[in-house]
Amino acid sequence: MAGELFKSMAGVDIEHVPYKGSDGARTGILGGQVHMMFDAITTMAAHGRAGRVKILASSGKSRSAITPEVPTVSEAGVPGYEAVIWLGVMAPAATPRPLLERLSAEIVKVVNAPEVKENWSKQGAVPMGMTPAEFDKFMRADIQKWGKLVRDTGMKVD
Secondary structure (H helix, E strand, O other): OHHHHHHHHHOOOOOOOOOOOHHHHHHHHHOOOOOOOOOOHHHHHHHHHOOOOOOOOEOOOOOOOOOOOOOEOOOOOOOOOOOOOOOOOOOOOOOOHHHHHHHHHHHHHHHHOHHHHHHHHHHOOOOOOOOHHHHHHHHHHHHHHHHHHHHHHOOOOO
């Protein structure tokens, strides 16, 4: 999806090579079977430091703390490009509001714990720590963004 967004926004024609998961794609890039890929900085930074890959750009709004010398895709010439990997905690729709608020507060405490922040920072992960309402808004906007890309490009699931 990040590659399709890049193709769409940059106006370039790159061929998508389907893999069953990022591990296969990572093996493909490291083995020279493919020429580029979009992957998480948390898994690719070590390969970049070791010289096995060249990290060309960060797909976030801002540069990664662990590769500050690497520009964002937007800085490198595709203004407004952003494709980030995020993880969230979901609960059944019928979960009582007080329980959601308590769960959220506890998760935010963990995410903001100094040792968690330090460990994630070393890996290039950035904690987002949102309220349930903020996360709902964020997730809905992300679904709209990617849904539009799917509709605009005619992507299909194989």
